[in-house]
Amino acid sequence: MATDGTGVVTVYGSGTNGAALLEPSNHKSATFSVKVGLAQMLRGGVIMDVVTPEQARIAEEAGACAVMALERVPADIRAQGGVARMSDPGLIRDIKRAVTIPVMAKARIGHFVEAQILEAIGVDYVDESEVLTLADDAHHINKHNFRVPFVCGCRDLGEALRRIREGAAMIRTKGEAGTGNVVEAVRHVRSVMGDIRALRNMDDDEVFSYAKRIAAPYDLVMQTKQLGRLPVVQFAAGGVATPADAALMMQLGCDGVFVGSGIFKSGDPARRARAIVQAVTHYSDPRSWRRVAEEPAEVTMVYGGSRREARGKSRRWQDMPISASRRPCNLPLLHEVGSDEHEARSGELEAHELAQPMPRRGGSPS
Amino acid sequence: MAVVGVLALQGSFNEHLAALRRIGVRGVEVRKPEQLQGLDSLIIPGGESTTMAKLANYHNLFPALREFVGTGRPVWGTCAGLIFLANKAVGQKSGGQELIGGLDCTVHRNFFGSQLQSFETELSVPMLAEKEGGSDTCRGVFIRAPAILDVGSDVEVLADCPVPSDRPSITIASGEGVEEEVYSKDRVIVAVRQGNILATAFHPELTSDSRWLKCSWICLLLLDRHRFFLDMDKESDTKAFSALSLSSSSRDTQDGSKNKPLDLPIFE
Numbered sequence: 001m002a003t004d005g006t007g008v009v010t011v012y013g014s015g016t017n018g019a020a021l022l023e024p025s026n027h028k029s030a031t032f033s034v035k036v037g038l039a040q041m042l043r044g045g046v047i048m049d050v051v052t053p054e055q056a057r058i059a060e061e062a063g064a065c066a067v068m069a070l071e072r073v074p075a076d077i078r079a080q081g082g083v084a085r086m087s088d089p090g091l092i093r094d095i096k097r098a099v100t101i102p103v104m105a106k107a108r109i110g111h112f113v114e115a116q117i118l119e120a121i122g123v124d125y126v127d128e129s130e131v132l133t134l135a136d137d138a139h140h141i142n143k144h145n146f147r148v149p150f151v152c153g154c155r156d157l158g159e160a161l162r163r164i165r166e167g168a169a170m171i172r173t174k175g176e177a178g179t180g181n182v183v184e185a186v187r188h189v190r191s192v193m194g195d196i197r198a199l200r201n202m203d204d205d206e207v208f209s210y211a212k213r214i215a216a217p218y219d220l221v222m223q224t225k226q227l228g229r230l231p232v233v234q235f236a237a238g239g240v241a242t243p244a245d246a247a248l249m250m251q252l253g254c255d256g257v258f259v260g261s262g263i264f265k266s267g268d269p270a271r272r273a274r275a276i277v278q279a280v281t282h283y284s285d286p287r288s289w290r291r292v293a294e295e296p297a298e299v300t301m302v303y304g305g306s307r308r309e310a311r312g313k314s315r316r317w318q319d320m321p322i323s324a325s326r327r328p329c330n331l332p333l334l335h336e337v338g339s340d341e342h343e344a345r346s347g348e349l350e351a352h353e354l355a356q357p358m359p360r361r362g363g364s365p366s
Numbered sequence: 367m368a369v370v371g372v373l374a375l376q377g378s379f380n381e382h383l384a385a386l387r388r389i390g391v392r393g394v395e396v397r398k399p400e401q402l403q404g405l406d407s408l409i410i411p412g413g414e415s416t417t418m419a420k421l422a423n424y425h426n427l428f429p430a431l432r433e434f435v436g437t438g439r440p441v442w443g444t445c446a447g448l449i450f451l452a453n454k455a456v457g458q459k460s461g462g463q464e465l466i467g468g469l470d471c472t473v474h475r476n477f478f479g480s481q482l483q484s485f486e487t488e489l490s491v492p493m494l495a496e497k498e499g500g501s502d503t504c505r506g507v508f509i510r511a512p513a514i515l516d517v518g519s520d521v522e523v524l525a526d527c528p529v530p531s532d533r534p535s536i537t538i539a540s541g542e543g544v545e546e547e548v549y550s551k552d553r554v555i556v557a558v559r560q561g562n563i564l565a566t567a568f569h570p571e572l573t574s575d576s577r578w579l580k581c582s583w584i585c586l587l588l589l590d591r592h593r594f595f596l597d598m599d600k601e602s603d604t605k606a607f608s609a610l611s612l613s614s615s616s617r618d619t620q621d622g623s624k625n626k627p628l629d630l631p632i633f634e
Contacts, residue, residue: 029485045413062420231630
C-alpha cells in the first residue's frame with residue numbers, strides 16, 4: 001500500500017509495481033487486473049444460470065456473455081430445501097465443453113476447498129454464493145489465495161468493500177434469488193449507489209469514521225469516494241425475471257445482470273433469454289427491445305405447481321421475516337466489525353427457513 | 367471535429383470511451399446501423415465475441431459494419447474486435463459466428479485458454495516506439511485472449527509474444543476440420559495493422575486511467591497507443607487531427623447521457 005499526495009493508492013495482490021513491470025518478458029497470470037479484466041469484458045452482458053449443457057447452449061445462442069453452471073436453479077433450491085452445495089465437477093466440465101463463453105460456478109460461502117476444486121476444474125469465475133448453504137458462518141474465503149477470480153454478493157457498500165478487500169474481483173447484489181421478485185435487488189443496488197453518492201459529498205475528514213461505521217477498509221472507502229463508483233465491476237442479481245427488471249437494474253447503474261431462475265423457469269427460455277439480453281444492451285432505449293418484451297410475460301415463475309400455487313409461495317416469501325436485509329438501507333449501518341457472519345447467515349437462513357422452518361439462529365455467534 | 371464510434375453492444379466499451387475522453391476526443395456509443403453514419407473511425411472493444419456477434423446479428427449490424435470497414439476509415443479492434451475484423455477465425459462455438467472481415471489473417475478465438483491462463487506481460491513494440499517515442503515495451507493484458515495464427519502479405523506485424531508454457535494444447539482445424547495441426551511455434555502474433563485497420567489481441571483500454579497518469583508511466587503508453595490509432599485518422603483525413611486539440615468544454619456537453627457510467631480504476 002502506498003500513498004501519494006492526492007489520496008490513497010491501493011496496490012492489490014502481491015505488490016506489483018512499476019519496477020517489476022519494467023522487466024521484459026515477465027509473464028504474470030492471476031494479477032488483480034487480469035481478474036477484474038474478465039469482469040470488465042462481461043460488462044453490459046447477461047450471465048445466465050444453467051443446469052445442463054443444452055441450457056448452456058441455449059443461453060449462448062441467446063447472447064449470454066457467460067453462464068453459471070449449477071445443479072439446481074435457486075427457485076428449485078428454495079422449493080426443495082436441503083443442503084445446497086457446489087455442483088458436480090462432471091456437470092461443470094460438460095457445460096464447459098458445450099460452450100465457448102466463460103463458465104462460472106458457485107461455491108459455498110467460506111468453503112475454500114470447493115473453490116479449490118472449481119479452480120482445478122478450470123472454471124472462469126467462482127461465485128461465493130449465499131444461494132448455497134453456507135459452510136462457514138464467520139468467515140468468507142480468502143480470495144487472494146486463488147488464481148481464479150471471485151464474484152461475491154453484497155447488500156450495501158460496507159459489505160461490498162469487505163468482499164473486495166478479501167479479494168473479490170467482481171461484486172453483485174444479493175437480491176432474493178429464485179423468487180422472481182426484484183425488490184431486494186433494487187434495495188441493495190439503491191443502497192450501494194445511495195451510499196456512494198453520500199460518500200462522494202462527504203468531507204475527507206469524515207471518511208475515517210464513515211469507514212468505521214460501515215465496517216469497511218478505509219483505503220477502499222476512499223478509493224470509492226474518488227472514483228464515484230465501486231472499484232470493481234458491479235452486477236445485479238437475485239430476482240431479476242423479466243427484460244424490464246434487467247433494464248431497471250442497468251438504469252440504476254449496474255454494469256450487467258445475472259439472471260437465475262428467471263429464464264429456464266419461464267415458459268419459453270430461448271425467447272426470454274434473448275429478450276433479457278436485448279433489454280440489457282439497449283437498457284436506456286426501451287423502444288428497441290419493446291417488441292421482444294411484448295410477448296405475454298410469464299412474470300410469476302413456475303414452481304412446479306400451478307401459477308396460483310406459485311403466486312401463493314412468492315407471497316409467503318414476501319411475508320417472511322427477513323432479518324438483516326429488511327433494514328432500511330439509507331440509515332447508517334450500525335455494524336460491529338465482526339458482523340460478517342451475520343451477513344453471511346441472513347441470506348442463507350432465508351433460503352432454508354422456507355423449506356424447513358426451523359429456527360437456526362440460536363447458535364449464531366455475534 | 368472527428369468523432370470516434372465505439373461499438374457498444376457488450377464488453378469494455380466504457381473503458382474505450384473513457385480513454386478517448388482523456389485525450390479529448392469525442393466518442394459515441396454505436397448500437398444500431400444508423401449510428402455508424404457520420405463517424406470518422408470506429409473502435410470495436412473487447413468482450414465476448416460470441417455474444418457481440420449475436421447482438422450485432424439481431425440488429426443487422428454486419429452489413430453496415432462491413433461497409434464502414436470497406437470505406438477505409440480507421441478501425442481498431444481489441445480482443446473480440448480483432449476476431450470481428452479477421453477474415454477467418456477458428457475455435458468458435460458450434461455453428462461458427464459471423465465476422466466483419468477485412469483483416470487478412472487467421473485468428474484463433476481462444477488461443478491462450480480459459481481465465482486461469484489469462485495473463486499480463488510486457489510486449490516489445492519497437493514499431494510503436496519508433497512511431498510514437500516512449501518505451502520499447504508496452505503492457506499487454508490478455509483476457510481469455512485470441513491470437514493471430516498467420517497473416518497475409520499486406521499485414522504488418524506490430525507485436526508478438528511468446529507462447530506461454532501453461533497454455534492448453536490447441537488443435538487447429540484447418541480447412542473444414544478435415545486435417546488438424548497443432549500450433550507448434552514458440553511465438554504468436556498479437557498486434558497487427560493492415561492499411562487503416564489496427565487490431566490487438568490484448569486490451570490497451572484496460573491499462574488506462576488519467577487519475578493515475580501522474581504516477582504511472584503505463585498510462586502514457588496507453589495514450590501512445592491511442593494516439594497511434596488516431597494518427598491513422600490523420601493520414602487518411604488531415605482535418606481529423608484537430609480532434610486532438612483538447613477542447614474539454616465541448617466534449618462533456620456533447621456526450622449527452624447524464625447517468626454515464628464512471629470509469630473503473632486501472633489495476634497495476
